[in-house]
Amino acid sequence: MIMDYDVIVIGAGLSGLIAAARASAGGRSVLVLARGQGVLALTTGCIDILGCLPGSEGRCLTDVAGGLQRLAAIDPDHPYAKIGLDLVQESIEFWQQVMPAVGYPYCGSGAVNYLLPTALGTVRPTALAPATMAGGDIRNEAGTLVVGWLNLLDWHPKLIADGINDLRNRRGLGGAWSSVMLDALPGAAPELTPVMMARFLENAQHLELLIAGLRKSLTPGTGRVGLPAVLGIDEGAALFRQVETRLGCPVFEIPAGQPTVTGLRLAQLLIKFLKQSGVGFRFNVSVLSTERRNGAWQVTLDLPGRAAVVTGGALVLATGGLIGRGLEADRTQIRECVAGLPVAGRDLPGQAREASGWGRDPFAMAGVVVDGRMRPVATDGDPEQYRRLFVAGSTLAGYDPAVGKDGLGVALATGYVAGNAAATEG
Amino acid sequence: MEKTDVLVIGGGATGTGVLRDLALRGVDAILAEQQDLAYGTSSRFHGLLHSGARYAVNDPESARECRQENAILKRIARCCVDDTGGLFVLLPGDDPGYADDWFAACLRAGIAVQEIPAAEALSLEPNLNPALKRVFRVPDASIDGFALVWANVGSAAGHGARAYTYTRVDRIIVRDGTVSGALVTDLRTGEQRQIECRFIVNAAGAWAGQVARLAGCELKILASKGSLLVFNHRVTNRVVNRLRRPGDGDIIVPQDTVAILGTTSVPVDGPEHLGSSRAEVDQLLLLGRDLVPGLDERRVLRSFAGVRPLYQENGGEGQRPQDGRAVARQFALVDHERQGVRGLITVVGGKLTTFRLMAEQATNLVCVLLEHDAPCRTAVEVLLPEATAAQVRQLQRYFSPPVSQKMAERLGRADLDQLLGILSRNGWKRQFVCECEQVCLAELEWRATGSSWLRLGDLRCRTRLGMGTCQGTICAARAIGQLYQDGMLDLGRARRLLGEFLDERWKGNQEVLWGDQLRERLYARNVYLNLHNFQKEADDYGL
Numbered sequence: 001m002i003m004d005y006d007v008i009v010i011g012a013g014l015s016g017l018i019a020a021a022r023a024s025a026g027g028r029s030v031l032v033l034a035r036g037q038g039v040l041a042l043t044t045g046c047i048d049i050l051g052c053l054p055g056s057e058g059r060c061l062t063d064v065a066g067g068l069q070r071l072a073a074i075d076p077d078h079p080y081a082k083i084g085l086d087l088v089q090e091s092i093e094f095w096q097q098v099m100p101a102v103g104y105p106y107c108g109s110g111a112v113n114y115l116l117p118t119a120l121g122t123v124r125p126t127a128l129a130p131a132t133m134a135g136g137d138i139r140n141e142a143g144t145l146v147v148g149w150l151n152l153l154d155w156h157p158k159l160i161a162d163g164i165n166d167l168r169n170r171r172g173l174g175g176a177w178s179s180v181m182l183d184a185l186p187g188a189a190p191e192l193t194p195v196m197m198a199r200f201l202e203n204a205q206h207l208e209l210l211i212a213g214l215r216k217s218l219t220p221g222t223g224r225v226g227l228p229a230v231l232g233i234d235e236g237a238a239l240f241r242q243v244e245t246r247l248g249c250p251v252f253e254i255p256a257g258q259p260t261v262t263g264l265r266l267a268q269l270l271i272k273f274l275k276q277s278g279v280g281f282r283f284n285v286s287v288l289s290t291e292r293r294n295g296a297w298q299v300t301l302d303l304p305g306r307a308a309v310v311t312g313g314a315l316v317l318a319t320g321g322l323i324g325r326g327l328e329a330d331r332t333q334i335r336e337c338v339a340g341l342p343v344a345g346r347d348l349p350g351q352a353r354e355a356s357g358w359g360r361d362p363f364a365m366a367g368v369v370v371d372g373r374m375r376p377v378a379t380d381g382d383p384e385q386y387r388r389l390f391v392a393g394s395t396l397a398g399y400d401p402a403v404g405k406d407g408l409g410v411a412l413a414t415g416y417v418a419g420n421a422a423a424t425e426g
Numbered sequence: 427m428e429k430t431d432v433l434v435i436g437g438g439a440t441g442t443g444v445l446r447d448l449a450l451r452g453v454d455a456i457l458a459e460q461q462d463l464a465y466g467t468s469s470r471f472h473g474l475l476h477s478g479a480r481y482a483v484n485d486p487e488s489a490r491e492c493r494q495e496n497a498i499l500k501r502i503a504r505c506c507v508d509d510t511g512g513l514f515v516l517l518p519g520d521d522p523g524y525a526d527d528w529f530a531a532c533l534r535a536g537i538a539v540q541e542i543p544a545a546e547a548l549s550l551e552p553n554l555n556p557a558l559k560r561v562f563r564v565p566d567a568s569i570d571g572f573a574l575v576w577a578n579v580g581s582a583a584g585h586g587a588r589a590y591t592y593t594r595v596d597r598i599i600v601r602d603g604t605v606s607g608a609l610v611t612d613l614r615t616g617e618q619r620q621i622e623c624r625f626i627v628n629a630a631g632a633w634a635g636q637v638a639r640l641a642g643c644e645l646k647i648l649a650s651k652g653s654l655l656v657f658n659h660r661v662t663n664r665v666v667n668r669l670r671r672p673g674d675g676d677i678i679v680p681q682d683t684v685a686i687l688g689t690t691s692v693p694v695d696g697p698e699h700l701g702s703s704r705a706e707v708d709q710l711l712l713l714g715r716d717l718v719p720g721l722d723e724r725r726v727l728r729s730f731a732g733v734r735p736l737y738q739e740n741g742g743e744g745q746r747p748q749d750g751r752a753v754a755r756q757f758a759l760v761d762h763e764r765q766g767v768r769g770l771i772t773v774v775g776g777k778l779t780t781f782r783l784m785a786e787q788a789t790n791l792v793c794v795l796l797e798h799d800a801p802c803r804t805a806v807e808v809l810l811p812e813a814t815a816a817q818v819r820q821l822q823r824y825f826s827p828p829v830s831q832k833m834a835e836r837l838g839r840a841d842l843d844q845l846l847g848i849l850s851r852n853g854w855k856r857q858f859v860c861e862c863e864q865v866c867l868a869e870l871e872w873r874a875t876g877s878s879w880l881r882l883g884d885l886r887c888r889t890r891l892g893m894g895t896c897q898g899t900i901c902a903a904r905a906i907g908q909l910y911q912d913g914m915l916d917l918g919r920a921r922r923l924l925g926e927f928l929d930e931r932w933k934g935n936q937e938v939l940w941g942d943q944l945r946e947r948l949y950a951r952n953v954y955l956n957l958h959n960f961q962k963e964a965d966d967y968g969l
Binding site for chain 1: 704708722853854856857858900903904906907908910911917920928929932936939940941944945947948949950951952953955956957958959960961962963966967968969
């Protein structure tokens with residue numbers, strides 16, 4: 001294992017992977033360290049730039065560009081406001097360049113939102129969707145058939161079709177969605193999670209059975225087919241294209257269950273691409289300490305039976321938030337786990353607070369405060385201690401993706417800026 | 427107009443116990459409950475089936491009652507009882523003299539108490555404080571209050587009784603000083619109707635004072651709140667009591683996959699809208715770690731609170747109990763004839779362990795007044811017939827042997843027949859809707875079609891759905907999705923039930939948000955608010 005890199009990224013969620021991609025594209029040697037899988041597999045895999053404005057009570061935003069302007073004006077602590085909207089735009093362009101090279105292109109300009117169906121029969125705004133999902137916009141007029149299988153968990157096609165028809169009716173569009181429940185997929189387990197089904201379908205014969213079953217359920221009115229996101233993991237959109245071609249009918253995926261196939265697929269494809277681009281990866285490794293010494297970051301790793309030190313000219317912290325364990329809370333305090341950075345909202349666990357769970361959540365908003373270059377803002381001590389240290393993704397304070405529908409968008413933008421800064425500054 | 431001999435008000439253990447007792451004696455009876463069954467104290471306690479040992483010193487009469495009822499329930503209600511056994515643990519710093527007094531009092535009350543070596547206790551329960559001084563075994567056990575109440579109603583219904591949930595009693599009709607019926611409202615439809623009856627048994631627990639007032643009678647009920655914490659695993663496999671004068675935070679009860687630590691004792695004005703404060707949570711953790719070191723570092727799933735309804739015979743005029751534990755836990759049977767209303771009886775106080783005895787004595791009184799001569803059979807008739815070996819074998823077609831065994835123990839013969847019927851028609855309904863508590867789709871279907879329910883929480887109480895580690899994150903959407911898919915809900919109701927269910931689960935962990943439980947809560951928000959963009963209120967999404 002090489003011990004010296006230009007840039008060390010801690011965390012393999014989207015923000016870490018994007019920081020690595022950006023630094024690597026800038027010609028730097030990059031090592032990504034990760035403790036676990038990252039939480040990308042717990043997302044839809046769509047790049048949500050901005051879905052809802054704060055206080056809009058769940059109203060879906062369609063005009064993303066306008067929404068961003070508004071957000072920057074009313075919410076100066078939001079990571080987008082700190083970065084500046086030009087860099088947010090640049091990160092979107094970077095994404096649109098990278099993903100075709102990954103072999104898993106995304107649709108959308110980033111300026112407007114798709115309105116995509118969810119597995120609960122609701123609608124979800126997102127700006128950039130994988131080609132396998134983008135065809136599901138609920139405003140599309142095509143007669144839509146949602147298909148399910150009895151042995152698939154976390155998938156209720158009637159709830160989806162009826163839920164979307166209800167929303168379409170509110171918009172005066174008329175209900176054009178229907179559903180069909182097919183018998184258990186032959187040869188598959190009696191209880192399949194979507195990920196299990198995706199693995200099952202990576203076998204060509206199994207995929208044939210699926211296509212044959214789908215063919216039989218098409219009616220003359222079927223303009224497109226909605227499937228759970230189960231069309232393979234490793235091969236990107238290949239199975240999706242095959243199903244679409246063989247059916248002769250547009251198809252789209254809806255993420256279902258946990259983890260999601262679309263999240264898992266994105267994570268695996270990005271990692272594979274970055275490895276091929278020369279980025280080093282070390283998984284299942286915990287960081288014991290980070291220290292700035294002799295003009296470089298020394299990162300001490302907890303390896304089986306020994307500790308090892310890797311050094312990097314710059315360090316990107318993309319370790320996640322309270323869900324991803326970049327932040328940990330005990331009964332009195334929240335702390336940042338790797339570098340001990342100051343945390344806004346540190347004392348929340350011990351304080352009285354009102355949080356129903358539905359609105360912006362103080363715990364979700366907690367995190368590390370940075371400047372526009374993703375550098376931690378020192379609240380005490382020597383600012384030099386954070387030199388060439390950049391923070392990205394859900395470790396950051398100031399946004400709540402469950403409400404704003406801006407999780408992977410912030411990960412992309414802040415990962416891009418952090419990777420850029422790590423590759424160019426100093 | 428509906429007619430019956432006896433109207434029982436209150437669907438907790440006592441009320442359903444009375445209903446069953448009446449039914450087994452051949453008396454026609456109806457039960458009315460304003461919420462779902464076991465809404466009140468019968469589900470808001472630690473689930474301890476007392477051996478009587480806890481009361482041996484202070485309240486020997488209660489101790490003897492508990493001892494007898496403990497033995498009876500272990501015999502007739504095996505499906506609801508996990509016979510874990512219990513330990514009383516003397517800790518350093520606690521009065522060693524009390525231990526000797528307590529031991530003697532247990533023997534006097536006839537409780538099978540046995541001292542065991544400290545080393546043996548620690549090998550049985552390795553999480554216990556290793557500095558413990560003395561340990562005694564007692565026949566405490568863990569009991570499922572929901573299952574018990576439902577079993578009572580099931581048994582009563584088998585003998586012709588009727589039970590109406592979400593049916594509020596608005597007025598007790600008294601003519602010439604004698605009860606003649608009640609006006610009730612079905613809270614689902616808003617319709618009011620009259621039930622004609624000769625007697626009313628008020629078994630409304632913490633609400634008993636309010637019910638008595640409907641007939642113009644005064645009844646002093648002191649309410650004492652007890653808060654409890656649910657841990658995400660069985661901290662101990664036996665009931666553990668701290669051996670000292672009964673106080674706060676001194677009982678741990680394993681319940682299925684979790685463990686419950688309780689309680690506090692705080693005087694409150696009434697039974698409604700209770701929660702646990704953060705101060706109570708902190709206090710319980712502080713006390714609990716004396717019994718189990720490091721308990722305060724372990725994951726707490728939620729906190730909840732229940733009310734002990736304590737009857738004070740003379741006065742208690744405007745007075746609140748400083749310590750609910752000072753009031754005797756014996757129960758009271760009040761014939762309101764002395765207040766000028768014939769035919770109204772209140773049975774109140776006591777504890778879950780002695781519900782059957784309370785019901786028996788209340789029913790005895792009713793039968794005397796009815797001049798109906800029939801012996802009580804509730805102590806000898808099995809409450810819920812157990813699963814047969816053949817049923818367990820059939821279950822094993824769908825589930826592994828340990829899962830089948832556990833399901834069979836939990837459900838009993840009649841429910842298993844229904845479950846197996848659904849599985850034989852739709853084998854795929856073996857799928858688990860709740861993986862934490864191993865509730866399959868077939869069980870959900872049977873509970874949803876075989877009983878009257880209003881909220882998803884009602885199905886939770888019947889199945890344990892959402893009571894485990896994930897607290898509904900995975901199973902709430904699955905349950906709603908399947909109920910919808912099966913045509914049991916319309917869209918608006920599906921959404922309302924889901925929002926309500928998540929609200930209830932999230933309120934319960936509001937005061938325990940740190941560590942892994944905070945992560946779980948944020949993860950649940952990610953699933954529902956983010957991935958599903960589920961909005962509780964504005965469900966038109968601004969479209």
